[in-house]
Amino acid sequence: MAVCPECEAHVEMDEFDVDKGEIISCPECGVELEVVGMGPLELALAPQDEEEWQE
Numbered sequence: 001m002a003v004c005p006e007c008e009a010h011v012e013m014d015e016f017d018v019d020k021g022e023i024i025s026c027p028e029c030g031v032e033l034e035v036v037g038m039g040p041l042e043l044a045l046a047p048q049d050e051e052e053w054q055e
Helices: 050-054
Strands: 024-027 033-040 041-045
Touching: none
Parallel strands: none
Antiparallel strands: 024 033, 033 041
């Protein structure tokens, strides 16, 4: 289990089902999260593409 850095919700997932660098969505707030650590499972806000910033 990991914690969403945006809304602090507990995100339940099996660490064997995800890889470091994988992007997932928070089931509570919907923000995109990147798996940044595997032991223990750690999440961070996913980086935004520069193309999205320019639109």
